[in-house]
Amino acid sequence: MxxxxxxxxxxxxxxxxxxxxxxxxxxxxxxxxxxxxxxxxxxxxxxxxxxxxxxxxxxxxxxxxxxxxxxxxxxxxSKSRASFIFRMPALSYVSNILRLSFQPNLWVGVGILALLMLAIIKFLFSFEVKRNASKDRAYNIESLSLQKSWASMSVFLVGSFCQQGVEKEPEGVSGRVGTFFVYLAVLFLYTSYSANIVALLQASASIETFEDFTQSPLKAGLLDFELSRILFENSTNPIRKQIFDEKVGPKGYYNYAKGVEKIRKGLFAFYAEPGIMFHVISKTFEESEKCDLQEILTPGEFSALFxxxxxxxxxxxxxxxx
The missing domain is CATH 3.40.190.10 (Periplasmic binding protein-like II)
Structure with missing residues (x-):
C-alpha cells in the first residue's frame, strides 16, 4: 500500500x-x-x-x-487491494483421510462385496460339512460344524479384512478355492486403500471459498493498520465479523515481518497488501514453500483508492x- x-x-x-x-x-x-x-x-x-x-x-x-x-x-x-495469504494446509489437517481414500459409492461396493463373500463362504463351508458327513469323515465334521454358523463366518470375514488367519480352514477343493479368492480380493482392497492413504498424506487441502476458510483450522492475523480495524473489528459485515471473532481476536495484529513469519510456520493466514507481502516472502521463503501459497479475497473487498x-x-x- x-x-x-x-x-x-x-x-x-x-x-x-x-x-x-x-x-x-x-x-x-x-x-x-x-x-x-x-x-x-x-x-x-x-x-x-x-x-x-x-x-x-x-x-x-x-x-x-x-x-x-x-x-x-x-x-x-490508483488500484489497490488487500487479501488473506496463507500456505495450503495438509489435507489431513482439514479432512478425515481415512474416509476420503475411497469414494462413497466405492464404500457401498465394498459392503456389498463383503456380504456376497460372506454368503459364498457360508455356502461352501456348509456344503463341505454335509459332504464329509455323508462320507463319514467325523474327524473334520466337528471342526467345520463350529464354523458353519453365520457368526463364525462373520468372524472369518473380519479376520480376512484384518489380514489375520483363522483357527480352522476348509479341506475341500471348493472351500479352499473360495477362501483363496476371499483373501485375494481383500489383499487388493487393502493395497489400494493403503496407496490412497499415502497419496492423501502428501496432498494439500483445497481452500477456495470463504466457507472453506472459516471451516478450516487456519488461524488468521491482520496488518497492524487502521484500515484493518475498520474492515474487521468495527465491521458490520457478518462474514468479516465472524472471521475477526473466530480466527483473529483483539491481539491478532502484526507487522509484515511477523505476519509473513507466521505464514511460513503454517496454519496461519495474514491479511495485508499482497505486493508488499510477496516482496517479504521472496526474501524469506524457500522456493518449495512458495508453491503452497494461496490467496483469498474477503467479500466486499475494496479495489481502489480515491x-x-x-x-x-x-x-x-x-x-x-x-
Whole structure:
C-alpha cells in the first residue's frame, strides 16, 4: 500500500501544477474513525477535509458508506487491494483421510462385496460339512460344524479384512478355492486403500471459498493498520465479523515481518497488501514453500483508492478537470 501512497503524492503534485497551486502537506494520525455519537476523531484526514481545513487528501481513501456524508469522492487515484495469504494446509489437517481414500459409492461396493463373500463362504463351508458327513469323515465334521454358523463366518470375514488367519480352514477343493479368492480380493482392497492413504498424506487441502476458510483450522492475523480495524473489528459485515471473532481476536495484529513469519510456520493466514507481502516472502521463503501459497479475497473487498474533497468545496470542478 505504500506504493499507492507514492502514486497519490505524484498525482497531487501534478494536480497542483495544473491549477497553479502550492502544495502544503500536513501529517495526520488517522484516516478517520467514526464514533458511535456520529463525530469523527479530531485532526484525522476525514475530519480535516470535512471541516475544510484541507481541500484534498494527500493519500488515497477507500470508499466507505459512512464516509460518503463527510467527504465527496472525486476520482480514482490508483488500484489497490488487500487479501488473506496463507500456505495450503495438509489435507489431513482439514479432512478425515481415512474416509476420503475411497469414494462413497466405492464404500457401498465394498459392503456389498463383503456380504456376497460372506454368503459364498457360508455356502461352501456348509456344503463341505454335509459332504464329509455323508462320507463319514467325523474327524473334520466337528471342526467345520463350529464354523458353519453365520457368526463364525462373520468372524472369518473380519479376520480376512484384518489380514489375520483363522483357527480352522476348509479341506475341500471348493472351500479352499473360495477362501483363496476371499483373501485375494481383500489383499487388493487393502493395497489400494493403503496407496490412497499415502497419496492423501502428501496432498494439500483445497481452500477456495470463504466457507472453506472459516471451516478450516487456519488461524488468521491482520496488518497492524487502521484500515484493518475498520474492515474487521468495527465491521458490520457478518462474514468479516465472524472471521475477526473466530480466527483473529483483539491481539491478532502484526507487522509484515511477523505476519509473513507466521505464514511460513503454517496454519496461519495474514491479511495485508499482497505486493508488499510477496516482496517479504521472496526474501524469506524457500522456493518449495512458495508453491503452497494461496490467496483469498474477503467479500466486499475494496479495489481502489480515491481522492476526496469537502462537499461544498469551490474546487470540485477544477479538481475533476485536473
Amino acid at each position: 505504500w506504493i499507492q501512497f507514492k502514486v497519490s503524492y505524484n498525482v497531487n503534485t501534478l494536480l497542483c501544477y495544473f491549477i497553479n497551486a502550492t502544495q502544503q502537506f500536513r501529517l495526520t494520525h488517522s484516516w478517520g474513525l467514526l464514533a458511535p455519537n456520529g463525530t469523527w476523531n479530531k485532526d484525522s484526514m476525514i475530519d480535516r477535509i470535512r471541516q475544510r481545513d484541507d481541500e484534498v487528501n494527500g493519500v488515497g481513501l477507500v470508499i466507505m458508506k459512512h464516509r460518503m456524508s463527510a467527504v465527496r469522492y472525486l476520482a480514482r487515484t 481522492h476526496a474533497t469537502p462537499h461544498k468545496s469551490p474546487y470540485i470542478e477544477v479538481f475533476r478537470n485536473g
